[in-house]
Amino acid sequence: MGKGRLTGAIGTLKESGVRMTPQRHAILQYLLSSMEHPTADEIYKALEANFPNMSVATVYNNLRVFKDAGLIRELTYGDASSRFDANVEDHYHVICQTCGKITDFDYAPIDLEHRAAEGTGYTVDSHRLEFYGTCPTCQQDKKIQ
Numbered sequence: 001m002g003k004g005r006l007t008g009a010i011g012t013l014k015e016s017g018v019r020m021t022p023q024r025h026a027i028l029q030y031l032l033s034s035m036e037h038p039t040a041d042e043i044y045k046a047l048e049a050n051f052p053n054m055s056v057a058t059v060y061n062n063l064r065v066f067k068d069a070g071l072i073r074e075l076t077y078g079d080a081s082s083r084f085d086a087n088v089e090d091h092y093h094v095i096c097q098t099c100g101k102i103t104d105f106d107y108a109p110i111d112l113e114h115r116a117a118e119g120t121g122y123t124v125d126s127h128r129l130e131f132y133g134t135c136p137t138c139q140q141d142k143k144i145q
Contacts, residue, residue, distance in 0.1 A: 005032050005086075006028065006029055006032055009028055009032065009066075012070070012071060013028075013065070013066075013071070016069050018065055018069065022051070023047075023051050023062065024062050026050065026051060027043060027059060027062045027063070027066075028062075028066065030043055030046060030047060031066070031072060031084060031086040034086070035103075035104065036102075037083040037084065037085050037093075037102040038083065038084060039081040039082065039083055039084070040059045040060050040081070040084070041056065041081065043059050043063075043084070044056045044059045047059075066084075067084075070088065071086065071088065072084050072085060072086050072088065073085045073087075075093070077095075090109035091104055091105065091106065091107075091109070092104075092105045092107055092129045092130065092131070093105060093130050093131070094130070094131045094132075094133060095130055095131070096132075096133065096134055096135035097132050097134060098134050098141075099135060101135050101137075103135070110127075110129065112127055113125070
């Protein structure tokens with residue numbers, strides 16, 4: 001993770017009047033350096049050794065602050081826990097149906113909103129495209145069994 005992204009994110013929070021606490025800084029840094037699209041619980045478990053007084057509620061509250069500031073996206077999948085993505089640029093995901101891992105798929109964003117709007121009469125603001133399959137680790141695990 002580049003220092004520039006962290007510095008920019010901290011600047012965005014300060015402009016919004018958000019005070020930077022050590023816990024907030026650690027959660028933000030973890031998100032910006034993670035490519036794993038972690039859940040709030042995963043973030044908590046990764047940071048609890050360094051912040052023994054931090055609660056899961058602290059993590060959730062800070063994730064809401066980051067989301068409201070436009071620094072992260074919340075990815076929801078039915079009843080499963082939300083996952084958080086610090087890449088707020090338009091991009092797509094490939095999701096493992098075995099372990100739930102989410103991987104970014106770099107491909108030029110497809111401009112389908114206007115076609116969806118024309119075809120349905122909806123006002124369309126965004127879209128989400130996902131691919132489902134089995135990740136390399138789970139493929140290997142299946143071969144071993």
